[in-house]
Amino acid sequence: MTNLFSLNYFGPELILTGTILLAIIVDLFYQEERSYRVGLWVLAGIILSAVTLLINQQSVPVALFLGSVVSDPFSTYFKFLILLATIFTIVVSFSEKELGNQRVGEYYVLITIMVLGMFLMVSATDLIVVYLAIEIVSIMSFVLAGYLRGNRRSSEASLKYVIYGAFSSGIMLFGLSIIFGLTGSTNIFDIRAALAGLDTSADLALILATLFIFTGFGYKISAVPFHYWTPDVYEGAPTSITAYLSVAPKAAGLALIIRFFNSSLGAPGTFIETEWIFSSAIPWTQVMAVLAVATMTLGNLIALRQTSVKRMLAYSSIAHAGYMMMGLPVLSEHGIYGIMIYAFLYLFMNLGAFYILMLVRNNTGKETFEAFSGLGHSSPLLAIIMTLFMFSLTGIPPTAGFIGKFYIFSAVIKAGPGFYWLAIIGVINSVVSLYYYMQIVKAMFFKDDNESGITIKFSMISILTVILAVPTFIFGVYWVPVADWVRNSLVIFIR
Amino acid sequence: MATVTFWLIILLTVFSALIVVGSSQLIYSAVALLFTFVGVASLYIFLWADFIGVVQIVIYVGGILILVIFGIMLTNKITSVRISHTSVQRGAGAAAVVVLFILLVTMILKTPWLEIAAVEPDQTVASIGKMLMIDYLLPFEITSVLLLGALIGAAMLARRGR
Amino acid sequence: MDHLQIYLIVGAALFCLGLFGVITRRNAIAVLMGIELILNSANLNFIAFSRFGGMNLSGHVFALFVIVMAAAEAAIALAIIINIYNLFHTVNVDEASQLKQ
Numbered sequence: 001m002t003n004l005f006s007l008n009y010f011g012p013e014l015i016l017t018g019t020i021l022l023a024i025i026v027d028l029f030y031q032e033e034r035s036y037r038v039g040l041w042v043l044a045g046i047i048l049s050a051v052t053l054l055i056n057q058q059s060v061p062v063a064l065f066l067g068s069v070v071s072d073p074f075s076t077y078f079k080f081l082i083l084l085a086t087i088f089t090i091v092v093s094f095s096e097k098e099l100g101n102q103r104v105g106e107y108y109v110l111i112t113i114m115v116l117g118m119f120l121m122v123s124a125t126d127l128i129v130v131y132l133a134i135e136i137v138s139i140m141s142f143v144l145a146g147y148l149r150g151n152r153r154s155s156e157a158s159l160k161y162v163i164y165g166a167f168s169s170g171i172m173l174f175g176l177s178i179i180f181g182l183t184g185s186t187n188i189f190d191i192r193a194a195l196a197g198l199d200t201s202a203d204l205a206l207i208l209a210t211l212f213i214f215t216g217f218g219y220k221i222s223a224v225p226f227h228y229w230t231p232d233v234y235e236g237a238p239t240s241i242t243a244y245l246s247v248a249p250k251a252a253g254l255a256l257i258i259r260f261f262n263s264s265l266g267a268p269g270t271f272i273e274t275e276w277i278f279s280s281a282i283p284w285t286q287v288m289a290v291l292a293v294a295t296m297t298l299g300n301l302i303a304l305r306q307t308s309v310k311r312m313l314a315y316s317s318i319a320h321a322g323y324m325m326m327g328l329p330v331l332s333e334h335g336i337y338g339i340m341i342y343a344f345l346y347l348f349m350n351l352g353a354f355y356i357l358m359l360v361r362n363n364t365g366k367e368t369f370e371a372f373s374g375l376g377h378s379s380p381l382l383a384i385i386m387t388l389f390m391f392s393l394t395g396i397p398p399t400a401g402f403i404g405k406f407y408i409f410s411a412v413i414k415a416g417p418g419f420y421w422l423a424i425i426g427v428i429n430s431v432v433s434l435y436y437y438m439q440i441v442k443a444m445f446f447k448d449d450n451e452s453g454i455t456i457k458f459s460m461i462s463i464l465t466v467i468l469a470v471p472t473f474i475f476g477v478y479w480v481p482v483a484d485w486v487r488n489s490l491v492i493f494i495r
Numbered sequence: 496m497a498t499v500t501f502w503l504i505i506l507l508t509v510f511s512a513l514i515v516v517g518s519s520q521l522i523y524s525a526v527a528l529l530f531t532f533v534g535v536a537s538l539y540i541f542l543w544a545d546f547i548g549v550v551q552i553v554i555y556v557g558g559i560l561i562l563v564i565f566g567i568m569l570t571n572k573i574t575s576v577r578i579s580h581t582s583v584q585r586g587a588g589a590a591a592v593v594v595l596f597i598l599l600v601t602m603i604l605k606t607p608w609l610e611i612a613a614v615e616p617d618q619t620v621a622s623i624g625k626m627l628m629i630d631y632l633l634p635f636e637i638t639s640v641l642l643l644g645a646l647i648g649a650a651m652l653a654r655r656g657r
Numbered sequence: 658m659d660h661l662q663i664y665l666i667v668g669a670a671l672f673c674l675g676l677f678g679v680i681t682r683r684n685a686i687a688v689l690m691g692i693e694l695i696l697n698s699a700n701l702n703f704i705a706f707s708r709f710g711g712m713n714l715s716g717h718v719f720a721l722f723v724i725v726m727a728a729a730e731a732a733i734a735l736a737i738i739i740n741i742y743n744l745f746h747t748v749n750v751d752e753a754s755q756l757k758q
Contacts, residue, residue, distance in 0.1 A: 497658065498658055501658045505663070508667060508671070509667065509670050509674075512670070512671050512674045512694055515674070515678065515690055515694060516675070516677050516678035516681070516687075516690075516691060516694070521684060521687060524687060524690055525690070528690055528694075531671070531694065531697065535671075535697050535700070535701055538664065538701060538704075539704050541658065542704045542705055542707070542708040543712065544707070544708070544720075546717070547700075547704060547720050547721060547724075550721060551700075551724065554724050554725070554727075554728050555724065558731075559693065559727060559728055559731045562731050562732060563686060563689065563690060563693075563731070566686050566689075566735040566738055567686055569739055569742065570686070570739060570742040584681075585681050588677055588680050588681040591680075592673045592674075592676055592680075593673075596669060596670065596673040599669035599672070599673070600666055600669060603662055603665040603666055603669060604662060608709070609706070609709075610661065610710065611709075611710055611711030612711070613708070613712035614712075616712060619714060623714055623717055623718060623721070626714055626715070626718050627718060627721075630718075634722060638722060638725055638726075641726070641729060642725070642729055645733055646732075648736070649732045649733050649735075649736040652733070652736040653736045653739060
């Protein structure tokens with residue numbers, strides 16, 4: 001579709017851009033202590049964008065801007081997911097004490113630019129847009145991770161983030177250049193057509209290119225062995241941003257991986273298939289399976305040894321990336337279905353867990369397991385909600401986490417006996433994760449040394465945690481609407 | 496004559512890149528980086544990329560390198576910040592990189608790259624301009640948003656105090 | 658001079674040198690210089706593929722975006738580095754690492 005007509009389908013993105021510009025101007029008129037009001041403008045823009053997305057929903061995929069991006073139900077699904085996470089993040093940021101004593105106008109502007117980048121990530125079909133989108137999200141996250149100026153941990157987090165980020169995107173770029181050299185095109189559908197005509201002498205180049213490109217993608221979803229930045233960045237960044245980074249860019253990265261590898265390296269003509277086009281050279285499915293296993297196992301094993309809850313949640317988010325990656329090697333419709341459901345349900349439970357940590361930290365000033373001790377006596381409701389999130393993250397029924405794991409594991413099992421070992425390791429990992437999630441539950445209910453006597457003051461965050469707890473429980477019992485929505489969204493643009 | 500120049504430029508590029516990563520004095524690295532950038536720009540000219548060659552000099556040499564040199568001048572004790580868990584030994588790093596280089600050269604020589612004969616265009620600016628305004632309009636516009644964000648972010652990070 | 662492979666090998670050499678710089682240097686600015694080498698190697702590849710792939714200008718446009726992006730990234734990275742440096746001067750390092758436990 002030509003550039004001009006594409007604008008008809010680009011409403012949500014245009015509104016986001018307008019919001020960015022408006023927020024920058026509005027920020028000029030607020031005093032420092034009122035700068036949080038920029039967040040209200042941004043929130044309005046995000047909600048407006050979500051409404052536009054809802055109204056403009058396409059059931060038929062279209063290519064926009066001469067094939068640079070597409071608009072299809074698959075990308076729309078992830079856009080909703082990103083907007084939902086953004087709304088929670090903006091609302092929680094109003095009461096995030098870490099941000100308290102500085103200007104926060106830019107904070108909301110940068111989040112909005114990041115949303116725009118993630119929108120492009122989930123819909124990009126051109127290598128240039130893929131690269132630009134990843135860079136936009138990365139650069140904005142570097143700044144947001146270091147937003148707490150004067151805080152050494154936050155600044156170090158952003159330094160590590162920028163070094164690893166720039167490095168992995170450079171390697172990805174080298175891989176993209178090899179693909180460009182083989183095919184002479186930047187459009188992923190043209191690339192697929194050109195790759196189909198290559199003989200085996202190009203295998204080495206393809207293997208290296210894929211590895212290089214996966215470095216960039218794997219870094220975005222913090223897959224092993226590209227996860228080094230995750231714990232430090234998650235620990236140092238403001239908690240509101242940590243929660244956001246663990247959910248939204250990860251979902252966007254998975255969407256990008258699915259679209260990129262499916263559309264450029266999959267066999268032409270079909271929607272989603274089990275074989276990758278050059279699977280003869282290297283057993284890609286096995287490689288991906290091993291990466292998934294390494295990611296979840298490493299995340300879980302290191303999470304066991306943490307004393308800081310924030311760091312524990314960081315490693316747990318690596319483990320969850322591993323669970324979601326289990327859907328990749330099977331690369332069947334079921335696998336992608338599982339990833340999409342998991343990403344959605346994971347949003348509620350993970351944001352919820354981080355927000356309760358934020359509440360505890362705001363009231364006690366600590367992020368260790370001890371900070372949670374006695375919470376079951378002083379604020380029973382909060383403790384019960386935290387227990388629900390912990391159960392859900394482990395995958396115990398009847399919680400949303402169980403449903404997510406159920407769909408992922410069943411997709412793996414459906415892929416055939418060759419994948420049973422993957423499912424078994426996934427289950428073992430879930431059992432291991434029970435141990436460290438239950439540490440928090442134990443501290444909350446069974447440690448009676450309530451010497452600090454923490455009382456959680458009523459605030460916006462406590463309302464948010466209740467709001468997040470409701471779907472975590474409801475979707476664990478009645479998940480049919482989600483499953484239906486995802487099934488309808490399982491339409492990916494092909495050419 | 497042109498061939499000699501060509502090989503001299505390649506030598507300059509690779510040798511100065513060696514100094515960039517090998518020198519223990521940061522400022523030497525930065526100056527060597529200047530020669531690498533100029534060398535790469537000259538290779539662009541050999542590849543008929545006049546516009547990109549100029550852009551390379553203007554932005555890399557005139558912008559990024561100046562930033563890097565300012566960075567070096569403003570910070571001289573930054574070495575105490577640990578940025579990696581696994582500080583690779585130079586020997587081990589060199590071995591790994593040499594293996595990778597051999598692998599890459601094998602790949603370059605073995606692979607049937609897409610090669611189509613072409614004549615040298617008078618200039619590339621007009622065609623690149625058209626592509627930016629038509630085929631790559633979206634990335635072009637998105638870049639402006641990114642630069643805006645980077646500007647705000649950098650200003651925010653560098654603002655001292657409150 | 659008119660062989661694609663020569664340019665690609667120069668690109669590969671720059672890539673490997675950049676990689677070497679990133680994994681062995683401890684100084685953040687030196688690492689940044691290594692990253693710039695990697696970006697240059699990718700750009701050289703793009704331009705070379707453009708020239709030998711029938712003067713396909715997509716590669717030029719890609720390289721242009723990469724250069725712009727590299728500038729943005731370098732600006733952010735140096736702002737972060739200078740920020741860290743200021744902290745080292747204004748904050749006692751041992752005290753800072755104890756902050757908010």
